Amino acid sequence: MNIIYYLDLIGTFIFAVSGALSAANKRFDIFGALFVGFITAVGGGTIRDLLLDMPVFWIYDLNYLIVIILAVIITFMFSMKILRLGHLLLLFDAVGIGVFTLIGIQKSVELDILPVICVLLGVTTAVMGGIFRDVFCNEIPLILQREIYATACLSGGIIYFTLEYWGVPMNLVYIITILTIIGIRLAAIWMKLSLPKINVGNR
C-alpha cells in the first residue's frame, strides 16, 4: 500500500521535529539539531535493517533525508509556534509509532522470522529513535520511564499476527494494527496511564 510510504514520511518528519526540539532544548547548534533529528527519525529503522542484514533504507531513498532536513529547518524557524502545537505533535507522534511498528513487522516477515521476533523488531523500529535521541542529549530515555509507548506498539504487533492467523485480509490487518497502536497510545496519554515499576525499596 503506497499510503504506508507517505505515512512513513510523515512519521519521519514528526520524529525529526521531536529530535530537533530536544537538540534546541540542549542549546545544540543547527548541525546538532540535524544530527539529533536524523538519529531520532531513522535510528529505529536503521537498527532494524542492521539486525536483519538488509540494505539500510535511507541510504537508497533520498526522500527520508530531504524530509528530515525540511523538518529541522522548519523547527529552526518556527520552534516557538511548534511547541504551542503540543497536542497535535502527540497525535502525529502516535501515527508515527503506529506506522513504524507496522513497517518493522512487514520487513521482518519477509525474512521468515518467528512472529515474536517480528513484533520485537517492529517495536524496535518505533522506539529506538526516541531512545537514541535521549541518549545523545545525555538524558535518561523518557519512554523507558513512565509511559505506555512501547506497550502500544507491542499490542499492535500482537493484533497483527492474531488477525493474520484468523485469515483477515492483509490490508485490513495493516489498518487495524496502526489504529490499535494510535488508539492505545492516545488513550494512555488522555488517561495518564503508566506501567508498574520494580520496587527496589530505596525511595
Added chain:
Amino acid sequence: MNIIYYLDLIGTFIFAVSGALSAANKRFDIFGALFVGFITAVGGGTIRDLLLDMPVFWIYDLNYLIVIILAVIITFMFSMKILRLGHLLLLFDAVGIGVFTLIGIQKSVELDILPVICVLLGVTTAVMGGIFRDVFCNEIPLILQREIYATACLSGGIIYFTLEYWGVPMNLVYIITILTIIGIRLAAIWMKLSLPKINVGNR
C-alpha cells in the same frame, strides 16, 4: 559442546537480571526493565555479530528472548530478595563473562580472523552489554572505571590462543579459558584489585 549453550543461557539470564536491577534503580517501568535487561544480556553478542556480518544470534533462537523475559519478570517479583543475593550474583556474572568471551572467540575463529582481533571480539561480547546498560541508564559505564573485568576476559582470551598453539585438546582449552576468566574476576573482587589510571593532574 552443548554445555556451553546452557552456560550461555545462564549468563544471559544473569545479565538480564543485572539490567533489570539497574532499570529498577532508575525507576523505569516494566518495559524499561525489559529493554535494559535485553540490551544488557544480548548487547555484546549483537555488536559482535554485526561486526562479523553474521546472523544476529537471538533473531533465530527464541530461547534467549524467553530467558530474558523470565529473568525480568523474576526480578520484578523478587527484586528485594535478589539484591540480598549479592555475592551469588557476582559469581554468576563471572561465569557469564567467561562463557560470553569464549563464545565470542569461537565465533570469530570460524571466520579466520587474526587471533588478536578474535580476543578483542571475545572481550566485546562480554563487556558491551554492561556498558550499554549504563549508557541507556545515563550512568558512567561502571566497568570502564575501576574494576578488573575486561582484563579478566582479555587474560582468558590470551590463555585460549596460547593453549591452542601448544596443541592442547580444544575441550580442555574451552574449560581452562572459562575458569581463568572466572578465577581472575573473582580474585579481583575478593582482593579489591583495580587497574592504574591516567593522571591528568586536576584531582
Added chain:
Amino acid sequence: MNIIYYLDLIGTFIFAVSGALSAANKRFDIFGALFVGFITAVGGGTIRDLLLDMPVFWIYDLNYLIVIILAVIITFMFSMKILRLGHLLLLFDAVGIGVFTLIGIQKSVELDILPVICVLLGVTTAVMGGIFRDVFCNEIPLILQREIYATACLSGGIIYFTLEYWGVPMNLVYIITILTIIGIRLAAIWMKLSLPKINVGNR
C-alpha cells in the same frame, strides 16, 4: 594514494589520544582508556562500514589496533605533556577529520550511492567517533553544541563532488577536499566561529 592510508593512521592515533584523555578526565582505568580511545578512533568508520554492509576495516587490518594501543599507552605515560600540546592536537585533529571524511566518501562512492548520501557517510566517518567518546563518558556530545566541526567536513564533501563534476583529476580532488576541511576547521577555531542555535525561548 598510499599517503591517505598513512594520514588515516595518524588521524586514528590522534583520535585515540583524544579518547584516552577524555577517559583520563573521567578517572577511567587503563582498560577504560583503551575502550574510549578505540571507540573514538574507529567508531565513525565502523558505523560507516556497518551502514554500507562492507567488512569492518579494523577487523582485517591490525595496524589500526596497534596504533590505538600505542596512542593510549603514550597518553598514559605523558598525559600532562600531551595536554600542553593543545594547539598541535587541534591541528592534527583537523587533519584527522579531513582524511576520515575523504575515506568515508571514497568508500561510499565505490558502491554507487547518491553523492548526497556519500557526503553524509563521509561526515559520519569523521564525527561519530567523537560523539561516541562523549556518550560513553556520559557527557553531552561537544561537537553537537558549539563548533564548526561537522560543517567543515560537510563543506569538504560538497567541494569533492563539485570538483569531480568539473572533471578535475581525482588526486587533486582528494588533496583539495582534505585541505578545505582542515582550512575551514582551523579558521573556525582561530576566529571562534560557531553555528546559530534554535531559540526555544526558555533561557
